[in-house]
Amino acid sequence: MPMISPSRRLRRTPFSAGVEAAGVKGYTVYNHMLLPTVFHSIEEDYRHLKAAVQVWDVACERQVELRGPDAGRLMQMLTPRDLRGMLPGQCYYMPTVDETGGMLNDPVAVKLAEDRYWVSIADSDLLFWVKGLAYAWHLDVIVDEPDVSPLALQGPKADDLAARVFGDAVRDLRFFRYGFFDFDGSQMLVARSGYSKQGGFEIYVEGAERGMPLWNALMEAGRDLDVRAGCPNLIERIEGGLLSYGNDMTRDNTPHECGLGRFCSTQTAIGCVGRDALLRVAKDGPTRQIRPICIDGDLPPCLEAWPVTDGAKRVGQVTSAASSPDFGINVAIGMLRMTHWEAGTALTVHTSDGPRNAVVQEEFWL
Amino acid sequence: MPMISPSRRLRRTPFSAGVEAAGVKGYTVYNHMLLPTVFHSIEEDYRHLKAAVQVWDVACERQVELRGPDAGRLMQMLTPRDLRGMLPGQCYYMPTVDETGGMLNDPVAVKLAEDRYWVSIADSDLLFWVKGLAYAWHLDVIVDEPDVSPLALQGPKADDLAARVFGDAVRDLRFFRYGFFDFDGSQMLVARSGYSKQGGFEIYVEGAERGMPLWNALMEAGRDLDVRAGCPNLIERIEGGLLSYGNDMTRDNTPHECGLGRFCSTQTAIGCVGRDALLRVAKDGPTRQIRPICIDGDLPPCLEAWPVTDGAKRVGQVTSAASSPDFGINVAIGMLRMTHWEAGTALTVHTSDGPRNAVVQEEFWL
Numbered sequence: 001m002p003m004i005s006p007s008r009r010l011r012r013t014p015f016s017a018g019v020e021a022a023g024v025k026g027y028t029v030y031n032h033m034l035l036p037t038v039f040h041s042i043e044e045d046y047r048h049l050k051a052a053v054q055v056w057d058v059a060c061e062r063q064v065e066l067r068g069p070d071a072g073r074l075m076q077m078l079t080p081r082d083l084r085g086m087l088p089g090q091c092y093y094m095p096t097v098d099e100t101g102g103m104l105n106d107p108v109a110v111k112l113a114e115d116r117y118w119v120s121i122a123d124s125d126l127l128f129w130v131k132g133l134a135y136a137w138h139l140d141v142i143v144d145e146p147d148v149s150p151l152a153l154q155g156p157k158a159d160d161l162a163a164r165v166f167g168d169a170v171r172d173l174r175f176f177r178y179g180f181f182d183f184d185g186s187q188m189l190v191a192r193s194g195y196s197k198q199g200g201f202e203i204y205v206e207g208a209e210r211g212m213p214l215w216n217a218l219m220e221a222g223r224d225l226d227v228r229a230g231c232p233n234l235i236e237r238i239e240g241g242l243l244s245y246g247n248d249m250t251r252d253n254t255p256h257e258c259g260l261g262r263f264c265s266t267q268t269a270i271g272c273v274g275r276d277a278l279l280r281v282a283k284d285g286p287t288r289q290i291r292p293i294c295i296d297g298d299l300p301p302c303l304e305a306w307p308v309t310d311g312a313k314r315v316g317q318v319t320s321a322a323s324s325p326d327f328g329i330n331v332a333i334g335m336l337r338m339t340h341w342e343a344g345t346a347l348t349v350h351t352s353d354g355p356r357n358a359v360v361q362e363e364f365w366l
Numbered sequence: 367m368p369m370i371s372p373s374r375r376l377r378r379t380p381f382s383a384g385v386e387a388a389g390v391k392g393y394t395v396y397n398h399m400l401l402p403t404v405f406h407s408i409e410e411d412y413r414h415l416k417a418a419v420q421v422w423d424v425a426c427e428r429q430v431e432l433r434g435p436d437a438g439r440l441m442q443m444l445t446p447r448d449l450r451g452m453l454p455g456q457c458y459y460m461p462t463v464d465e466t467g468g469m470l471n472d473p474v475a476v477k478l479a480e481d482r483y484w485v486s487i488a489d490s491d492l493l494f495w496v497k498g499l500a501y502a503w504h505l506d507v508i509v510d511e512p513d514v515s516p517l518a519l520q521g522p523k524a525d526d527l528a529a530r531v532f533g534d535a536v537r538d539l540r541f542f543r544y545g546f547f548d549f550d551g552s553q554m555l556v557a558r559s560g561y562s563k564q565g566g567f568e569i570y571v572e573g574a575e576r577g578m579p580l581w582n583a584l585m586e587a588g589r590d591l592d593v594r595a596g597c598p599n600l601i602e603r604i605e606g607g608l609l610s611y612g613n614d615m616t617r618d619n620t621p622h623e624c625g626l627g628r629f630c631s632t633q634t635a636i637g638c639v640g641r642d643a644l645l646r647v648a649k650d651g652p653t654r655q656i657r658p659i660c661i662d663g664d665l666p667p668c669l670e671a672w673p674v675t676d677g678a679k680r681v682g683q684v685t686s687a688a689s690s691p692d693f694g695i696n697v698a699i700g701m702l703r704m705t706h707w708e709a710g711t712a713l714t715v716h717t718s719d720g721p722r723n724a725v726v727q728e729e730f731w732l
Contacts, residue, residue, distance in 0.1 A: 004370035005392040005403035006669045008685050009489060009612030026371040029395035032489065032612060037371035099501050104494065123375060123398065125491035128470065132498020135465050135639065246375030246398060273501065303372045319374050 010034055013059035014149045014211025018219070022229030030060035030123045036231040043325055046235045049198055050326070053157035054230025055218050058195070058202070059149035059211075064107075064119040064127045066134075068141035071115045073271070074134055078119075079109075080255065080272050082265035086111050091176040091191050094119070095255040095263050096126060101277035102251040103258065104129055106243070108193060110178060110204070118204065120150065122245035133273070149211060151203045153218065157225045158200030164221040165214075166190060170201070178204075183214060195232045197240035197366060235322045238331045241292060241364030248290060248319045248333050254278065256286040257335065288316060288337045292361040293349070295321060295330040300353045307350045308334055308358070315340040318349050318358075327365050336360065376400055379425035380515050380577025384585070388595035396426035396489045402597040409691055412601045415564055416692070419523035420596025421584050424561070424568070425515035425577075430473075430485040430493045432500075434507035437481045439637070440500055444485075445475075446621065446638050448631035452477050457542040457557050460485070461621040461629050462492060467643035468617040469624065470495055472609070474559060476544060476570070484570065486516065488611035499639070515577060517569045519584065523591045524566035530587040531580075532556060536567070544570075549580060561598045563606035563732060601688045604697045607658060607730030614656060614685045614699050620644065622652040623701065654682060654703045658727040659715070661687060661696040666719045673716045674700055674724070681706040684715050684724075693731050702726065 004010070004027050011033040013019075019036050026037040036057055039045055048054065066074055076083050079094040080101075086092055086109075094109045105126040110118040119126065131143045153162055162170045166181035170190060173179055178191035189204040205211055219227060243249055249258045255278070256264065266278045293308075295318070305317040316336035324331045332349070340347060343362040348355050370376070370393050377399040379385075385402050392403040402423055405411055414420065432440055442449050445460040446467075452458055452475075460475045471492040476484040485492065497509045519528055528536045532547035536556060539545055544557035555570040571577055585593060609615055615624045621644070622630065632644045659674075665687055674682040682702035690697045698715070706713060709728040714721050 002370060002390055003392040004368060005394045006667060007394065007610075007613055008668065008670055009610065010394060012670055024368055026369045028371045028373065028376065098497060125494055128491055128494035129498045131464060132495045133502050136499050136502030244373075244375060247373055301372060302374065304374055304378055 004029075013057055014205065014208040015057040015059060015151060015215050017212055018215040019057050019229060024229070031062045031121065031125075033060035033062070035060045036229070039229055039231070042234055042322070045230055046233045046325065048226070048228055049155050049196060049230055049233055049236055051156065052226040052228070053153060053155035053161045053200070053222060054228050055215065056152035056154060056230050056232065058152050058232070061120045061150045063146055063148045063204070064121060064130055065117070065144050065146045066119070066130065066141055067116040069115060070139040070141040071117055074130070074139055074141050075109065075117055076269060077133060077271050077273055078130065080264040080266050080269050080274060080278050082268045084268070088113055089177055089179070091178060091193055093176075093263060095258070095260050096129075097255065097274035097278065098251065099274055099277065101254040101274040101281055103245065103249050103253050103255060104251065106245050106249070106260070110189070110191065118146070118148065124245065147206065147208055149205045149208065151205055151211070151214060152194045152200060153203070154194045154196045154200035154230065155198045157222075158198070161218060161222040161225055161227060162190070162201050165217055173201070183217070186210075188214070195242055196236055197242070198236070234320070235324055235331070238320050238322050238333055239324055239327070239365040241333070243290065243333065244320065248335075253335070254281050254286060256281050257289055259290045261286075286338075288335050289341055291334055291336050291341050292364045293318060293332040293334045293347070294359050294361055295332050295349050296357040297330075298353070299323060299330050299356070300351055303352065306352070308336065309348045309350065310340055315347065324365065331365055332358070370395075379423055380571065380574040381423040381425060381517060381581050383578055384581040385423050385595060390595070397428045397487065397491075399426035399428070401426045402595070405595055405597070408600055408688070411596055412599045412691065414592070414594055415521050415562060415596055415599055415602055417522065418592040418594070419519060419521035419527045419566070419588060420594055421581065422518035422520060422596050422598065424518050424598070427486045427516045429512055429514045429570070430487060430496055431483070431510050431512045432485070432496065432507050433482040435481060436505040436507040437483055440496070440505055440507050441475065441483055442635060443499060443637050443639055444496065446630040446632050446635050446640060446644050448634045450634070454479055455543055455545070457544060457559055459629060461624070461626050462495075463621065463640035463644065464617065465640055465643065467620040467640040467647055469611065469615050469619050469621060470617065472611050472615070472626070476555070476557065484512070484514065490611065513573055515571045515574065517571055517577070517580060518560045518566060519569070520560045520562045520566035520596065521564045523588075524564070527584060527588040527591055527593060528556070528567050531583055539567070549583070552576075554580070561608055562602055563608070564602070600686070601690055601697070604686050604688050604699055605690055605693070605731040607699070609656065609699065610686065614701070619701070620647050620652060622647050623655055625656045627652075652704075654701050655707055657700055657702050657707050658730045659684060659698040659700045659713070660725050660727055661698050661715050662723040663696075664719070665689060665696050665722070666717055669718065672718070674702065675714045675716065676706055681713065690731065697731055698724070
């Protein structure tokens with residue numbers, strides 16, 4: 001694996017000092033920012049995540065802030081999900097599409113007030129899309145990237161750790177709800193959310209200077225819980241069926257292809273971009289869709305889409321794959337044509353090291 | 367330096383096989399794509415670039431294609447530069463700004479026809495901005511990312527190498543002009559341009575499958591010219607005053623602050639986004655601007671903006687810096703307040719290893 005050449009353009013985060021002190025071994029770049037990928041080894045990080053609690057520098061989940069009288073109207077334009085029922089205190093997973101229904105991002109929206117939202121983005125400059133629409137439509141809304149950096153607590157002991165730092169009330173937060181909790185004399189937005197299936201929280205740290213004090217307080221408070229620096233884990237997220245924008249889906253794909261049709265209410269999400277295209281997709285159904293796939297044999301890292309075939313016929317591709325210690329198999333995420341997406345279908349996956357036998361699964365490994 | 371964790375999201379390029387075979391040692395990520403940063407060492411790559419010829423994988427200069435009856439109109443909306451005189455066959459450096467005049471990108475536009483352009487972008491998803499405007503304004507234009515990957519030839523022997531592969535006519539290309547030249551029975555767009563001051567070409571390779579045949583032909587044809595795989599070089603580009611979007615300028619900056627005021631014709635670039643803000647800037651002049659700076663002592667890598675002070679007063683920042691073998695000094699790019707931007711002004715630069723004496727230069731080192 002080659003080195004990453006650091007520069008100002010690959011932005012450091014308010015937590016980078018903590019990440020480096022913890023001995024980060026690998027990075028990726030996400031929203032022009034450093035995102036740790038491994039501390040001990042992918043396998044060891046995985047076991048620890050499932051057993052204890054980790055603190056994740058996910059500052060790269062940058063926020064697009066919308067505020068002003070037209071913020072709510074613009075939010076509904078951004079997504080086929082019906083936002084009419086969304087209240088302050090709630091987080092919504094919000095697929096965002098272009099006029100053809102192609103995915104531009106799959107952010108989580110945080111409603112701060114009727115006229116103020118944060119959109120916590122996956123890896124694309126969604127800010128440019130939102131600013132372009134707001135400008136061209138002359139909307140009364142300010143769109144910007146605030147100084148907000150999420151820090152995640154993930155793992156079965158996340159509740160215990162969060163309670164020690166923010167008080168027991170944080171345990172009562174329901175999934176995808178948030179509240180304000182005191183840290184060091186000021187309020188922090190804490191949501192029950194995160195990019196793992198192990199449970200936990202994301203703290204939206206406002207003001208870079210508050211980053212390391214919080215990081216250090218969490219590490220100190222969690223010492224006997226075996227808290228460690230961690231990061232989104234490739235194996236765990238594939239087991240859990242957590243999609244990665246840019247890996248498992250791109251602008252080529254509709255939400256329906258990504259299995260996100262349940263978030264599309266094209267009949268009621270009035271004014272949303274891509275509505276016409278998605279009404280057609282909703283009517284006909286997608287012709288290919290994301291599926292869990294089990295692959296035989298040894299696997300190289302998945303750096304490019306691996307073609308999936310049935311005999312000589314191409315029927316899809318695999319875009320994420322890893323060996324799962326807990327399940328003793330290779331877990332994978334792929335997109336398959338409807339002729340070959342039924343559970344139990346036998347396929348050939350053409351990895352960069354050659355062909356492997358594979359079988360479509362009924363469900364992800366939870 | 368930690369490792370980079372590869373994944374499909376950090377896209378490989380049509381030339382990645384060649385880059386790896388040449389022993390790439392470091393990468394950065396640019397437009398969600400791998401960009402090599404070093405092959406032998408930054409210093410050795412630098413000396414070779416200035417003496418011979420290098421082939422650069424700059425596929426990460428992704429293209430935004432605009433085609434259709436409104437393509438020209440939309441192009442003029444994207445930039446304060448007056449495009450009325452632009453003809454097919456020309457390339458234009460084209461600062462692109464938001465409604466406040468903040469830089470969104472600093473691409474090079476290639477005019478293919480009256481109704482068709484490629485915009486060769488720096489590191490931001492300009493596609494999202496252009497698509498947003500085109501959609502919201504109901505323009506008759508298709509905006510997309512085509513399968514086009516630039517490959518650069520840079521260095522004093524670039525003309526010799528290009529002539530061997532594309533024929534002697536390529537020598538007649540003037541700066542920022544392009545032509546179509548035959549390779550292997552099909553036409554390739556070759557422009558005299560590139561991100562170095564050593565001269566050379568950029569070949570816009572259409573179709574990923576044509577990447578490695580061209581790479582291999584260039585390596586073969588240039589053997590006695592000491593051709594090597596190379597990449598944009600940190601030292602050489604600072605010496606030459608070539609700005610890097612995300613490093614030396616961001617959305618915070620106007621073109622005038624970046625020394626790009628000569629590309630802004632806000633009186634005649636009718637309809638361009640940001641015109642009102644830039645008319646004001648043009649009238650008053652910027653209050654800070656990019657300057658070449660010479661810094662004393664040993665320097666660490668510049669990973670964050672280094673504050674620049676005069677006594678206790680902050681007067682700017684340095685965003686790129688490197689030790690120059692040819693000039694025997696540390697060359698740097700910074701943005702300084704007008705009170706302190708005159709050549710000869712003595713300053714203190716606060717690097718991550720402590721303060722250093724510095725002096726503002728009259729010109730970049732060419």
